[in-house]
Amino acid sequence: MATPSYTTHAGMVDILPGDVEKWQVLEALIRDIARTFHFREIRTPILEPTGLIARGVGGTTDIVSKELFAFDRGEDAYVLRPEGTASAVRAYIQHSLHQRGGSQKVFYIGPMFRAERPQKGRQRQFHQFGAEILGSPDPLADAEIIAFMATLYQKLGITNTTLRLNSVGDPASREAYKAALRTYFAPNANLLSDISQKRLETNPMRILDSKEPEDQVLIEGAPVITNYLSEDSAKHLRQVQKHLDRLGIEYVDDPRLVRGLDYYTRTAFELTSTDLGGQDALGGGGRYDLLVEELGGPATPAVGFAAGIERLLIACQALNIRLGEEPRLDVYLVTYGDEARKWAFRHLKPLRDAGLSAAMDLSARSMKAQMKEADRENTRWTLIVGDEELQTGLFTLRDMEHSTEEKLAFPDILLRLVMPRP
Numbered sequence: 001m002a003t004p005s006y007t008t009h010a011g012m013v014d015i016l017p018g019d020v021e022k023w024q025v026l027e028a029l030i031r032d033i034a035r036t037f038h039f040r041e042i043r044t045p046i047l048e049p050t051g052l053i054a055r056g057v058g059g060t061t062d063i064v065s066k067e068l069f070a071f072d073r074g075e076d077a078y079v080l081r082p083e084g085t086a087s088a089v090r091a092y093i094q095h096s097l098h099q100r101g102g103s104q105k106v107f108y109i110g111p112m113f114r115a116e117r118p119q120k121g122r123q124r125q126f127h128q129f130g131a132e133i134l135g136s137p138d139p140l141a142d143a144e145i146i147a148f149m150a151t152l153y154q155k156l157g158i159t160n161t162t163l164r165l166n167s168v169g170d171p172a173s174r175e176a177y178k179a180a181l182r183t184y185f186a187p188n189a190n191l192l193s194d195i196s197q198k199r200l201e202t203n204p205m206r207i208l209d210s211k212e213p214e215d216q217v218l219i220e221g222a223p224v225i226t227n228y229l230s231e232d233s234a235k236h237l238r239q240v241q242k243h244l245d246r247l248g249i250e251y252v253d254d255p256r257l258v259r260g261l262d263y264y265t266r267t268a269f270e271l272t273s274t275d276l277g278g279q280d281a282l283g284g285g286g287r288y289d290l291l292v293e294e295l296g297g298p299a300t301p302a303v304g305f306a307a308g309i310e311r312l313l314i315a316c317q318a319l320n321i322r323l324g325e326e327p328r329l330d331v332y333l334v335t336y337g338d339e340a341r342k343w344a345f346r347h348l349k350p351l352r353d354a355g356l357s358a359a360m361d362l363s364a365r366s367m368k369a370q371m372k373e374a375d376r377e378n379t380r381w382t383l384i385v386g387d388e389e390l391q392t393g394l395f396t397l398r399d400m401e402h403s404t405e406e407k408l409a410f411p412d413i414l415l416r417l418v419m420p421r422p
């Protein structure tokens with residue numbers, strides 16, 4: 001086969017018929033769980049102002065410092081959104097959603113973009129679904145967000161997962177903790193990876209996130225945030241744990257789980273799976289009580305999660321979880337001759353109006369080729385239309401499943417197809 005002139009960029013993937021049905025099943029399931037939790041969908045633009053993302057995600061993160069797809073056009077700086085929370089918060093502020101009263105529960109599904117090194121489970125265009133509760137400081141909201149996320153994996157039967165839970169405290173306790181981390185790492189800074197040495201200055205909590213092998217020994221001995229939490233933050237975490245216990249959602253306490261951004265407060269969580277290999281995070285999230293204000297809105301406590309759809313699919317595949325069937329074609333009109341083709345083309349409409357999927361050959365191929373196609377498309381019925389049938393008004397309807405045939409006039413055919421015999 002000739003090499004195609006154009007292919008997708010690295011890390012950008014086509015989702016073809018055959019696979020797309022799995023996506024549709026997952027998306028429908030996500031929407032249905034959102035419905036039962038009473039979260040409303042929000043759809044925001046894929047291009048956002050660069051400033052929003054820089055501020056909303058944080059300048060010291062990898063996402064902003066090296067993974068943004070960004071460009072200028074005229075006066076404006078655009079970025080392909082790398083995640084969904086900043087956009088949801090922007091929309092919340094821009095449209096004064098707090099005026100709708102109560103807390104806002106929103107969810108989203110859509111493509112995100114990060115210029116990462118592509119590998120299994122890590123793409124440059126990938127898809128996330130996520131949810132946010134804006135306006136509630138209550139630990140119940142944290143538990144509700146975690147329950148939403150956990151329900152999907154439960155319903156799908158993805159069981160080899162671990163939910164890790166922590167609190168990153170409030171800004172005061174975090175400053176104390178950062179100081180303790182600096183004091184701890186500083187004497188051995190030269191043993192740390194280059195990136196962690198930089199983070200020691202910019203954001204020492206991110207060192208705990210490091211996957212660099214040389215960092216691991218030092219990380220193991222590092223102080224844990226648990227000892228620096230204010231009484232309020234510690235109590236909040238205990239209450240989230242109790243709510244999760246009541247829901248029967250299992251978790252493990254992981255005092256080294258951090259979300260590196262300054263606006264993250266209190267609860268942090270991550271769901272990992274042993275079926276994913278190197279990129280083992282299915283999803284994660286946490287509380288961000290300071291972000292709405294940071295982005296210019298009214299002080300609004302909030303909590304959310306985001307999870308990857310590609311990784312969800314990898315986990316389903318590893319566990320042999322079947323998602324969706326190939327769609328079948330209800331009826332294929334096999335034609336011979338020009339008149340037959342015209343008749344068939346006209347009669348696709350009543351069949352389709354009756355809710356059936358109906359198709360015919362669009363390129364005047366032989367009957368044999370048409371029958372082959374009907375087979376390939378997993379067709380339930382074929383209807384043979386030729387000169388003779390047009391003259392008599394009786395058409396051969398073939399039941400492909402039971403290999404039986406009958407001759408019927410058109411209105412009867414419609415009836416038979418809509419109400420097949422048991």
Ligand code: AMP
Nearest residue numbers: 121122123126281282283306307308311
């Ligand atoms: P994050 O916004 O980084 O917390 O990511 C949330 C989830 O999105 C992760 O747990 C992954 O499941 C998924 N994810 C993040 N980055 C990528 C990527 N580059 N490719 C595929 N999935 C990703």
